Amino acid sequence: MRKMRVLVLSNGGPGIGGGHISRCVALATAFDAEGLQCRWMVNESALAMLPREALVETLPEAVLFASDAVGLVRKQRPDLIVVDSYVPELSFLRELRAVAPLCVIDDCRDRPVDEVASVLLNYNLGAEELGYGTSPERSLLGLRYALLRSVFADVARQSGEYVFLSAGSADVRSVTSTFLEWWRPTFPPLVAVLGPFVPPGERERARQHARFLSHARLLVAPEEYPRLLAGAGFVLCTSSVSAYEALALEKPLAVFQVASNQCRIGGLIEQRGLGKNLGEWGTFTGEDVARVLSRKWKKPDPSVNLNGAVEVARTVRAWLEDRH
Template sequence: MGIGHRCGLRRGFRTHPLPAVTVPGVLFRVDVGPTIGLGHINRCVALAEAIRLRGLQGVFLLAPSCGGANGVSQRGFPVETLNECVTGTRKDSAVVIAAAERHGYSTVVVDSYAARAEYLSRLRSAGLQVVAVDDEARDPTPAHILINGGAHAGGLAYRSLSGDTQLLLGPDYALLRSEFWSCPPRAIAGSVRRVLVTVGGDDRQNLTVRLIEWLVGRLEAGTALDVVIGPFFGGADAVERVAAGSPLNIRLISAPEHLRDLMMESDLAVCAGGQTTYELAVTGTPAVAMDVFENQAHGVQALARSGALIYGGRPTNDRLPEELGPAIREAVECSARRQRLSSAGRALVDGQGALRAAAEIARAA
């Protein structure tokens, strides 16, 4: 199946909308936290923003210690805390079903690696329309709608347990927040004077410090380096120390609410894989990206094959400097290469994925 196509091209999947029912709102059961990062919550917020445009309220069900409630609330969405619940368990599904009954909602969006087929089946058996955000295709899915906005999604072997799953795959369904729905044109400068470094919501591998130290010898003295400190960083003090002694003009930015402006101001980004790579693509920001975690590898490499970024290797690899070095040099030294990256990214990702997915959810509801 080609990137961005829907499920009708595969045996066992829907080619027509589900019967219409009234859905006053949508529940979101999503994981977020220091060991999970921000990607899941950000894409669910994006989908909730798009659903809100259709007159439907999104309510988030979060674990009490996840650390993501403030960001959700700031976007105007109610948050309910699920005490002593672990995503994927029978108890958790019972709490979600009870919340749906209490609100009168019939749709639930689930974004969690712990949400396996048995869990989703319990939600579906309770009469809920189940929307799964699923990156991995591990199990046959009972979901009514499955979303994977990754550039590699069309190559995954999704199977429908129920025989009626609607697949929304590829960058046409990349769930990006509202600030990325419409990005202005940008010009690519002839030289790299500002670089953005962002590795995600947490940095368990101490990658930010390593990148700053390593970039010193690869960028001209005085180059501006905007370094994003995620909300779950445990080693921010170490980042501050290495920044203070650097010949680069380093600005540390703690948990910025909006990354789009930083991206638009940057001539180049060095980043981890995940949601950020699609945000960089839609803003036309040339990027060198690494797959920090195993589950980022296929997506980052698919984006590289599409020409939307340069693959910079894996931080756990002892050969990372050897891999990252040529990638950085290629991006810094060749403005034509940066222009091609920018153009390819914007051609692949248009920022409308959440709006498209919301339309399908509303149509199927």
């Protein structure tokens, strides 16, 4: 009996970031552990974040989420199709669902994806309050289903003296450079991480600022990212995948937003007492950061399931087996 096949369609890159890919990698790893065979269809830039052993077909952005790709999807004979992207139209998702059951990973219900999904997954804070309908056969909503890479469940937690800064895989707003400009000699030590999609020019700009800070380290896509995050005393990050990683490790944090889809999450993090919300990028200053850092750092209450990807994979596998 052949293994059930999962086909993951997603995208990432300099203008997109890496959140979609990161959480799909977590889910694919969990599917593999459950005995499901995973294959990917992505744009070429996304390859930088995929495991080397992944079975991948790359397509141009213009083709990846267009009807031209449906024939390629059909040739893979998938038992489940996972889509994680803001790009595809509902018409394209309907075409995919005609090929195989469709799992849509969503964030903010800016379009009625619940009307076309066989399985709807939204692990964000407040997902249960977005008014999803009853069309999906399974709806997996809330932090119980957080798609975090398995390494975060195993990494040793410490509470160091340094602040960990992550502005996303692409840092599309040059956040890291500005934070380095703001960083004062009286601030705690800083570990600032640039993601794999940050352009060379922006990397160099950040390096120039870091040169003058004896208590700051600037790292580019470090393999030890989970360990560095787990060892931090405080975290500054976007209210996206990075925030959920920090919350899963129960790190005191302050979040900010570089894209509109992150705003609601940032507000809920503060409303629920899980961290401080600095607000949208451009609406706060170095003085605001100084005030946050001067406060006593409070460890947030446990909220995010470190093994959420495993729970999703097991739930979806059982659902697929029942269908078969």
